[in-house]
Amino acid sequence: MGYFKNIQLNNFRNFNEFQIEFSDKCNVLFGKNGCGKTNLLEALSLCIKGRGIRNDKITNFIKKDENSFSNIANFVNENIDYEIKVISELSNNKLQKKILLNNEFSSEVNKKIQSLITYLIYLPENERIFIASPTTRRNFFDHFIFSNNNKYSTLVNFYKKNVYERNVILNNINSDENWLTKIEENISNSGIEIYKNRKMQVDLFVKNLGDISKYFNTEFKVALEINDPFYTEKLNIDKYMISLRQCREIDKIVGGTKFGPHKSDYIFFVDKNYPASQLSTGQQKTLVLLLYFSQCNYLVNTCNKKPILLLDEICSHLDETNAQLLLKIVNQFDMQVFMTGTNKDLFSFLSTNTNFCNISNK
Numbered sequence: 001m002g003y004f005k006n007i008q009l010n011n012f013r014n015f016n017e018f019q020i021e022f023s024d025k026c027n028v029l030f031g032k033n034g035c036g037k038t039n040l041l042e043a044l045s046l047c048i049k050g051r052g053i054r055n056d057k058i059t060n061f062i063k064k065d066e067n068s069f070s071n072i073a074n075f076v077n078e079n080i081d082y083e084i085k086v087i088s089e090l091s092n093n094k095l096q097k098k099i100l101l102n103n104e105f106s107s108e109v110n111k112k113i114q115s116l117i118t119y120l121i122y123l124p125e126n127e128r129i130f131i132a133s134p135t136t137r138r139n140f141f142d143h144f145i146f147s148n149n150n151k152y153s154t155l156v157n158f159y160k161k162n163v164y165e166r167n168v169i170l171n172n173i174n175s176d177e178n179w180l181t182k183i184e185e186n187i188s189n190s191g192i193e194i195y196k197n198r199k200m201q202v203d204l205f206v207k208n209l210g211d212i213s214k215y216f217n218t219e220f221k222v223a224l225e226i227n228d229p230f231y232t233e234k235l236n237i238d239k240y241m242i243s244l245r246q247c248r249e250i251d252k253i254v255g256g257t258k259f260g261p262h263k264s265d266y267i268f269f270v271d272k273n274y275p276a277s278q279l280s281t282g283q284q285k286t287l288v289l290l291l292y293f294s295q296c297n298y299l300v301n302t303c304n305k306k307p308i309l310l311l312d313e314i315c316s317h318l319d320e321t322n323a324q325l326l327l328k329i330v331n332q333f334d335m336q337v338f339m340t341g342t343n344k345d346l347f348s349f350l351s352t353n354t355n356f357c358n359i360s361n362k
């Protein structure tokens with residue numbers, strides 16, 4: 001897997017015209033609040049399918065009072081240079097994001113980009129993931145699955161679309177029984193597939209975190225569970241479809257499908273069923289960093305994939321142990337890393353070959 005050489009932003013967020021060069025190792029983007037650090041990470045994240053690290057609307061990417069944005073990144077993989085152009089485009093009166101690889105646009109191009117780039121993303125709110133809402137935790141967890149399986153987001157979108165469609169049909173007086181059954185079959189198939197992926201990720205974390213805790217001599221013995229009364233490993237399509245059929249009336253009244261992977265949560269325990277949510281803020285940070293270490297270790301050493309790390313404001317609550325853990329993540333796997341922070345001094349624990357970029361958008 002490769003690295004970004006540079007990126008050029010045009011009318012993107014707060015940037016009019018802006019260009020920046022990167023190191024293939026560690027890059028620190030620092031500067032005062034509002035200078036555009038997170039926007040830069042977002043621009044990188046938009047080089048693959050999706051709406052980026054903020055999951056925002058395309059109109060919001062365009063600089064205020066402008067009509068479109070156009071970013072160009074140069075990416076290198078196995079000594080081959082690629083130009084990735086990300087633009088906004090009006091199509092059928094709808095604003096869309098379009099990605100071109102070496103000026104080419106096709107579904108093949110999308111696949112190629114997916115095979116070239118894998119991100120692991122850390123956002124400031126991830127520090128409090130154990131006390132966040134189940135939805136935030138689910139999305140956080142899903143992003144790890146996506147880093148190893150780029151078809152996973154298509155699966156989740158397909159599932160969500162069918163859950164939505166079922167609600168529409170249930171509320172339609174002339175609902176078509178055959179069509180409703182087909183939709184429920186789609187929900188059951190994709191729902192079970194999502195559960196399988198999540199269970200695999202849970203098992204992976206439990207295994208890797210166990211190994212890593214020993215390695216780092218941390219005080220945590222992590223246990224992790226999917227918290228979902230509907231889910232069992234024995235769940236099959238028939239059972240799923242029967243449950244959906246039985247709940248039609250009640251789902252019609254409450255206005256939504258009341259069980260399934262869109263309602264799941266995860267619980268992390270450390271040491272004898274002590275929930276991670278009870279740890280101190282800094283200890284929770286250690287656990288989060290261990291999750292990232294574990295996933296990097298798995299992607300690099302088992303899947304032969306090198307993710308690019310986009311770590312937004314990762315430096316809060318870093319005591320000596322946490323700083324060393326972050327340093328391990330940055331140094332151990334030879335990946336390209338981007339970190340942001342308001343002050344260069346926050347990154348004094350990093351080695352001297354870090355590329356420090358002062359972001360000031362004049």
Ligand SMILES: Nc1ncnc2c1ncn2[C@@H]1O[C@H](COP(=O)(O)OP(=O)(O)OP(=O)(O)O)[C@@H](O)[C@H]1O
Pocket residue numbers: 012013014015031032033034035036037038039040059060061062063064341342
């Ligand atoms: N579409 C837009 N047009 C113009 N400015 C925008 C647009 N979207 C966001 N901004 C502005 O971009 C600026 C930089 O935002 P960003 O989140 O990147 O800051 P930051 O450097 O990460 O700051 P912090 O240290 O506070 O996290 C903000 O002032 C924001 O209001």
Ligand SMILES: [Mg+2]
Pocket residue numbers: 037038039312340
């Ligand atoms: Mg920011």
